[in-house]
Amino acid sequence: KQEVTQIPAALSVPEGENLVLNCSFTDSAIYNLQWFRQDPGKGLTSLLLIQSSQREQTSGRLNASLDKSSGRSTLYIAASQPGDSATYLCAVDGASGAQKLVFGQGTRLTINP
Amino acid sequence: GAGVSQTPSNKVTEKGKYVELRCDPISGHTALYWYRQSLGQGPEFLIYFQGTGAADDSGLPNDRFFAVRPEGSVSTLKIQRTERGDSAVYLCASSFTGNTEAFFGQGTRLTVV
Numbered sequence: 319k320q321e322v323t324q325i326p327a328a329l330s331v332p333e334g335e336n337l338v339l340n341c342s343f344t345d346s347a348i349y350n351l352q353w354f355r356q357d358p359g360k361g362l363t364s365l366l367l368i369q370s371s372q373r374e375q376t377s378g379r380l381n382a383s384l385d386k387s388s389g390r391s392t393l394y395i396a397a398s399q400p401g402d403s404a405t406y407l408c409a410v411d412g413a414s415g416a417q418k419l420v421f422g423q424g425t426r427l428t429i430n431p
Numbered sequence: 432g433a434g435v436s437q438t439p440s441n442k443v444t445e446k447g448k449y450v451e452l453r454c455d456p457i458s459g460h461t462a463l464y465w466y467r468q469s470l471g472q473g474p475e476f477l478i479y480f481q482g483t484g485a486a487d488d489s490g491l492p493n494d495r496f497f498a499v500r501p502e503g504s505v506s507t508l509k510i511q512r513t514e515r516g517d518s519a520v521y522l523c524a525s526s527f528t529g530n531t532e533a534f535f536g537q538g539t540r541l542t543v544v
Contacts (some may be wrong), residue, residue: 322473349530350530350531350532352532352533354535359540360537360538361435361437361522361535361536361537361538362474362522362524362535363535364532364533364534364535367532407473407474409473409474411530411533412530417462417479417481417486417487417529417530418464418476418479418487418490419464419466419474419476419524419533420476421473421474421475422473423471423472423473424473
């Protein structure tokens with residue numbers, strides 16, 4: 319059974335810092351890994367999707383990497399801003415052919431002005 | 432539509448009542464998913480539709496939960512004899528096909544009193 323773990327559970331940093339969020343998964347036979355952002359009381363916004371054949375994806379100040387063999391992904395946020403404050407979730411799909419996302423519990427990020 | 436639409440956004444119901452939650456996916460997306468999210472947790476998979484058929488319903492917790500997608504577009508999640516433990520945010524997502532980028536709606540917050 320696929321399990322996804324995100325560390326840390328919560329992170330608070332001053333504005334302007336670069337930061338890294340971590341995600342690990344137990345079954346490396348995945349199709350995709352997707353990072354989402356969730357604001358309080360809202361749905362999920364897709365940030366980046368990395369296919370299993372890729373090693374990283376970039377969008378603006380965000381960079382996500384994938385090391386499938388070791389079951390790890392990182393989300394790097396450059397020059398953090400207060401508007402980046404949210405919960406960040408990673409999810410994987412395709413383990414054992416299943417077409418469903420398995421989520422971590424998320425990292426609650428607070429950027430202090 | 433421009434995004435995944437879920438109605439209602441909030442639903443309060445009495446224990447034992449029947450509820451229906453609606454999801455309108457992005458036009459042209461053949462894959463549709465339902466997830467359930469409890470406070471402080473990542474979303475958990477309930478059911479996956481490819482077209483009109485439920486390709487994977489392994490996440491439905493018991494036979495009080497049922498979902499349909501009769502015309503391959505709009506889906507309805509139906510919960511019979513609701514219990515207080517059913518209280519959660521129910522999220523719907525769609526993707527072009529299975530194992531591609533998933534886009535989520537804003538969710539329906541269900542409260543059973």
